Amino acid sequence: MEERAKRMAIIATKGTLDMAYPPFILASTAAALGYEVQIFFTFYGLQLLKKSLKHIKISPLANPAMPMPVPMPTLIKSVPGMERMATQMMKTKIKKKGVASLEDLRSMCQEAGVKFIACEMTVHLFDFKRSDFIEGIDFGGAATFLDFAGDTDICLFI
């Protein structure tokens, strides 16, 4: 009997630009290595399944580890427009350094057969519509996810 493929389950709970990368990078790479992969998107992580990802941003606020071109006091980081500027800066860096865009990584995951599950409860909580999300995803709850996660080799909460 052939051994079953390795499995990885990820719970994606964050919707900021920096925290959007780890689930998609790990999932796409694991799929390339032959893993069967599922990602459960819940709370703010659900934003990563929206049709457009243009609203995904990074905030320098409460993020002292974010490298800034010049040292910046916290009060300055809260000035209107800083979030937009930080996001633009990060996206330019990402492109310049040959790092994939979120959109590309997400499609590569889907092409490689990574299964995306949107948390049904969060959809209701935030009054989202199913039509807000990309095609080819499943909607489900904790029990749906645990059915797969209970028999995996790697299970991550991001």
Add this chain to the structure above:
Amino acid sequence: MQFDKELDARGLNCPLPILKTKSALNGMQSGQVLKVTSTDAGSVKDMEAFAKQTGNPLVESSTDSKEYVFYLRKK
């Protein structure tokens, strides 16, 4: 070294060289050799790990200044 297909992964960062290597191998026949050129220093260890986990042997690799060249044989 002889190869059947070439992949230029220069300028790409993790995990793109691995993802592109995987899709390049998908279109190849068993026994054929894929040459991959990368500028990502992390791809040296990553390519070894990819070869080990997917069973497509890394038959040769070399470093030429800031470029890394890999030859993978499709299993």
